[in-house]
Structure formats: structure tokens, C-alpha cells
Amino acid sequence: MRIVKIIAIIVLLAFVGIQFVPTTRNHSDIVPSTDFMLVNNVPETIQNKLQTSCYDCHSNNTQYPWYNKIQPVAWFLEDHIKEGKAELNFNEWDSLSSRRKASKLRSIIKQIESGEMPLNSYVLIHKDAKFSEAETEELISFITQLKDSL
Amino acid sequence: MSKLKSTLGIIAIAFITVTVMSCKDNNKEQNSTDEDHSEMNHDNSDGHHDDDKKEMAMTGDGNSQMVLNDYFNLKDALVADDNAKAKELGATLAKSFGNLDISKYADPKKSDLKDIIEDAVEHAEHISESDIDHQREHFKILSKDVTDMVAITGTENTLYQQFCPMYDGGSAWLSTSKDVMNPYYGSRMLNCGKVQKEIN
Numbered sequence: 132m133r134i135v136k137i138i139a140i141i142v143l144l145a146f147v148g149i150q151f152v153p154t155t156r157n158h159s160d161i162v163p164s165t166d167f168m169l170v171n172n173v174p175e176t177i178q179n180k181l182q183t184s185c186y187d188c189h190s191n192n193t194q195y196p197w198y199n200k201i202q203p204v205a206w207f208l209e210d211h212i213k214e215g216k217a218e219l220n221f222n223e224w225d226s227l228s229s230r231r232k233a234s235k236l237r238s239i240i241k242q243i244e245s246g247e248m249p250l251n252s253y254v255l256i257h258k259d260a261k262f263s264e265a266e267t268e269e270l271i272s273f274i275t276q277l278k279d280s281l
Numbered sequence: 282m283s284k285l286k287s288t289l290g291i292i293a294i295a296f297i298t299v300t301v302m303s304c305k306d307n308n309k310e311q312n313s314t315d316e317d318h319s320e321m322n323h324d325n326s327d328g329h330h331d332d333d334k335k336e337m338a339m340t341g342d343g344n345s346q347m348v349l350n351d352y353f354n355l356k357d358a359l360v361a362d363d364n365a366k367a368k369e370l371g372a373t374l375a376k377s378f379g380n381l382d383i384s385k386y387a388d389p390k391k392s393d394l395k396d397i398i399e400d401a402v403e404h405a406e407h408i409s410e411s412d413i414d415h416q417r418e419h420f421k422i423l424s425k426d427v428t429d430m431v432a433i434t435g436t437e438n439t440l441y442q443q444f445c446p447m448y449d450g451g452s453a454w455l456s457t458s459k460d461v462m463n464p465y466y467g468s469r470m471l472n473c474g475k476v477q478k479e480i481n
Contacts, residue, residue: 230397
């Protein structure tokens, strides 16, 4: 019984301890003029959807729920955001050339169609991030149109 | 007394956990700088090309020929359904694209090439870490990049632009031979496609 108690205390202490390890927060109040929504004429429903489903990892500003401030969840998230932003940052959309935009749009379509994005682990926690069939269709047709107009 | 001992033990373990965890991130960074070093070494090992470059620049296309060779090797790996080899060759192609010397071109062409390179490197890198279906998706866009590059840099050998109407609403690729060997389907539909254009 004693040993259980000791282990419990160790785990607790370790848990408290790791909270002090600093993480980089992905936070910015500025929406740059290169933002996807600002340079493209995006219908409001799609704007909202992109904001909830994509912008947390693909922009300079993440809406952190409370539990994402807790380690080790925050580490896990930090990695995802870093990777997500490297791949596609909606805030910096207009700094891309037409070729790169077309490339990115093509990838967006592919990833959404195949259900790779948004990530399962993300949708699990953010129920509203999930795309309904109608939403998928609306988004894909919008992105396709955008790609063809480049 | 034993209480004090266990408390000390607990504090020690907690401390170690924190240290180990924070070290983990450092290690990661360390690794990535190591990778950079090895990449740089590769660049150096390719250094002898620098001497050749001046000569080749006279003929009009410096190391774009190297890019083409790496592209064709990658294409052949996809034709052979060889995921592992395509990964390797994707990385090679990313590097040779990155090394492409565009300094001799004047501006509209230069910025076009810069743009092509940026896009192509990204797709080649993705190929170096994906399953074969994804590799083929990226290869499609990569093929367009390479075709656009050739339009600017030219090519020493005659190339054939081939086209398969079935893959992803129609997809093109380049080949050094007239014979159709489909990189998008491999053995599943090896000969689907036709020669669309001859590029000299």
C-alpha cells in the first residue's frame, strides 16, 4: 500500500514539475494583409468553417482550450502547430506565388477529400471542426473555383 | 527518517523527469542541426560539379540536366512501384533542384525558375516521406514544375511529354523514350497513355 502511495506522489510531482517547462505559444492579434480571407472573396460560411477547422494549426493564432495549456498535451500540440504552419499558413497566403497557391489548393482539396484533414485527433476534441458532407462539397467547389481562377 | 528519504527520492525523480523532458527537445534540435551539416557535406561532396558548371553554363543548361536525370530516375521508380526507392530519389531530386544555378538568367525567367524550384523542392521532399499513392499525387505537380523548367532551361536530349487521361482527371509526365511506361499506375496499367508532345 505504501509503495502505491509513493508512486502516486511521484507521478503527481512529475506532472506538476513538467508544467514549468516552457512552451512556445502560437498567438498573434494581428491578421496580416496577406491573410487568405482578406485577399480572397470567401463566403461567410466557409470563412467560419476554415476558422474553426483549420486556423488553429494553419495560422499564427491558435485558440487554445484550457486543457491545451497543460503538459504534456501542450507539447503534443506545439509539434502539430509547428508542422501545420510549415506546410500551410493561411495568414501568409498572399506571399505565395500563383504556382505555389495552385499547389497548396490542390493539396487542400486532396487532403479534405481523403479525410486526412482535419486530423482525427483534432476532430475528436473539436467536434465542430468536422466537415459534414454538404460542407465538404461546398468547400471543395469553392477551392476548385479559386484554383481555376489563378 | 524513512519518510524524509522517500520525500527526497520523490523530489529527485521529479527533477530528473523534468530534466529529461527538457533535454528531449534539445536533442531534437541537435539532431536537426546535424542533418543540416550532413546536407552541407553532401553539397561539398558535389563540389566538383562547380568546376563543370562554368563549362556547362556555356552550353546553355548548367545543372538542369542533373535535375532531369534525377526526375527520370524517380519516374522509373514509380513505374516499378518501388516506394522505398522513390523516397530516396525524391530526396535526391529535392537536393538537385535546390542546387540549380539560376544566376545566369535575367529577371522574368529567373523569378519564374525560383518559383518553380521552391514548389518542386516541396513536392520532392513530400515524395521522400510518403506512401506510393501520395508520391504519385506529388509527382503529378512535380512533372508540371519540371516541364515548366525545361521550357526555360532547355534540354540536351529530346524529351517526350506523355499523358494518361485516366489518372486524376488527366495527368502528364516527361520521358526520354517514346514508349509509354506509366508512373501513375505502374504495373496496374503500365501502358496507359500516349505521347502528347516532343520537346527538343
